[in-house]
Every structure is written in C-alpha cells, then in structure tokens.
Amino acid sequence: MTEQEQALKVLRDQIDSIDKQIHVLLNQRATCAQRVAEVKQQYQGNEIAVFYRPEREAQVLKRVMERNKGPLADKEVARLFREIMSVCLALEKPMRVAFLGPEGTFTQQAALKHFGHSAQSAPMTTLDLVFREVEAGAAHYGVVPIENSTEGMATHTLDLFKRFNLRICGELELKIHHHLLINDNTDPELITRIYAHQESFAQCRSWLEANYPRVDHVAISSNAEGARLASLEVGAAAIAGDMAVDLYRLRILERNIEDQSDNSTRFLILGDQDVGPSGDDKTSILMCAHDKPGVLYTLLEPFHRHGISLTRIETRPAHQGGWSYLFYIDFEGHADEPQVQKVLSDLEASSVELKLLGSYPKAVL
Structure with missing residues (x-):
C-alpha cells in the first residue's frame, strides 16, 4: 500500500465512523419525533392535533445557519436539516400538499423546497382547486405563487384570497431558471x-x-x-x-x-391554522375600500404612526360594484405583537373591511 493509499484509508475510516454516529443520531431524532406525536395526541383531547409548526421549523433552521462553522455553506446545511425534519414529520403525520400541476412545475419545486421530499405532492389543474383542496381538508397545505421579481404580482392568487377563508402559514422564495x-x-x-x-x-x-x-x-x-x-x-x-x-x-x-x-418567485403556504410568533415574521392583510379622496392615506397612516414597515402593497378591483378596491398589504411583525394589534385596531375603526390573511415566519431558505 502506497503512502497515498494509507493516508486515504485513514480518512475513509474516519468517514465511516462519522457516518455511523450520524446514523445513530438520526434514528434518535426520529424516535423523539414519534414521541412528540404521542404527547400531542395524548394531551390534545377532542381537538385535532397540529403536527406541523411553521414557526418552530423556522427557528430550527435559523439556529442551524447561525451555528454553522463551515466548510458547508449555511443554506446547504439548512437544506439537509430541512430534509431530516421532513422525514421525521412524516413519522408523526404524512402531509399532503396541493400545488398547481402537473408534476414538474416550479410550484412543485417550491413545495419540495419548503416541505421536503417526504411530503406527499398533490398536483391540481388550477389555482382555484389548490385553494378548494386545502379549505375542504383534502390537503393539509397548499403552495401558490404570489409575485415574481420580473413580472410582479400574481393577481389571480390575490383574487382567490377574497373568495376563500384560508390562512397564510409561510412563504419562500425560489430562484427561477428557464x-x-x-x-x-x-x-x-x-x-x-x-x-x-x-x-x-x-x-x-x-x-x-x-x-x-x-x-x-x-x-x-x-x-x-x-x-x-x-x-x-x-x-x-x-x-x-x-x-x-x-x-x-x-x-x-x-x-x-x-x-x-x-429572476425569482415568491410563494405562499396556505393552511387553516394560526401560526405563532417565530421572532422574525410577516403579516398579510386584505382590505376593501371605496375610491375617495384620501383613502390611501387613511389606510397607510396607522402603519407610519405605529412604526410598522410595509414590504408590499398591491391594489385590485374589488368586483363588488361601484369603484371599490382591494388592497393587499404585507408588513413586518406578527399579529400578536402590541404595535401590530394597534394598527389592525385602527384600520378596523376606520370602517374599512379588513381580512387578516395570516402572520407567518419570513422565508428562511
């Protein structure tokens, strides 16, 4: 055996030893996930147990990147952990995720990026069906595009938020290469x-x-x-x-x-649950208002007064007769935070029709 072969053998033996340790730890983590499911079922009573916690997963992935020392890149390590969490979550409860099909779309790619490859993908023929599938409980979550960095907002998605009573549970961005x-x-x-x-x-x-x-x-x-x-x-x-x-x-x-x-596209995760604070969140709302002098100032002034930063505002016809408009607004913060609650209270007091679409963690990956 040459010196090179001897040196490589030592390193390969080290890799084999590390692989065994990783394997043991993976199974320990999976066992712990199973116990989490048992505890949830035991103490949930008659309510349906919630297995997927977007705020918890966002916190885990952020900590993974914060403590990473290399040589692997932060996001690459986070993607590995994303798949580990996906496999472990499937042991608790396999998730069915609806997306705009058929298979092979960027929306499916976004769904796999967010939920991992252990989630069950359910392709739908239209965006309407994605919303219907989640609202009916046939899918646990849905993934829909909301805006593209080149072409702007997905206006049909905005219109569907008016028709369906679903929550936004998360977001992600996907680089789009054609x-x-x-x-x-x-x-x-x-x-x-x-x-x-x-x-x-x-x-x-x-x-x-x-x-x-x-x-x-x-x-x-x-x-x-x-x-x-x-x-x-x-x-x-x-x-x-x-x-x-x-x-x-x-x-x-x-x-x-x-x-x-x-070129990138931002996607939203649809569900029927309220998401707790993760420490770095966004909130999305939908408001309907009549076109009259000062209406935009009335809508935006509370955000300035309470120090809340907007990240997106989009206007759409409300299709309710007359000159009424829908305002879709994303802003920083969680609905449980005092300053955000003040903004929402002020908007409701202004006799504006307001729909809270959800508070959710900012995109991590």
Missing part, C-alpha cells in the same frame, strides 16, 4: 413552436426575440404541460425548469434563458 427544452427527435434548426406559460414567455421575452423571432409561441396552463407536449411532438420546444428535464425525458438546448439573472 431552459429551452426539446426531445431527441427534434432538430434545433427546425423548431416551429415553443410551449410555455404566458408568465415564462414574458420573463424570457428579450432572449426569444433575439434567438427565435419567427417561432410560434403557444401559451398553455403550465410549463410542465408544455414540457409534456414537447416530449411528444417533433419540431416543438418548451420553456421549463430542471424538474421537467428528467420527468419528460427532454434535453436542454439552452440554459438560463430568462432575461433577468436574479
């Missing part, structure tokens, strides 16, 4: 049509004009559906992400064709 995909039988020089969701066409507009100015753009319900169609048709291409490549057996003709390199 690829141009084709099947093995398609000649790159003979592409006649490209399938994609209309939002993806918008996010790749300049690249498409420069590279495929005369090719038909066919807008469909999701990028994953476009990838499925492109996998079956000669002469077709699709704009989609990494998940669609293996799922539909396509190859990447061009990578990262989005016009903005920092």
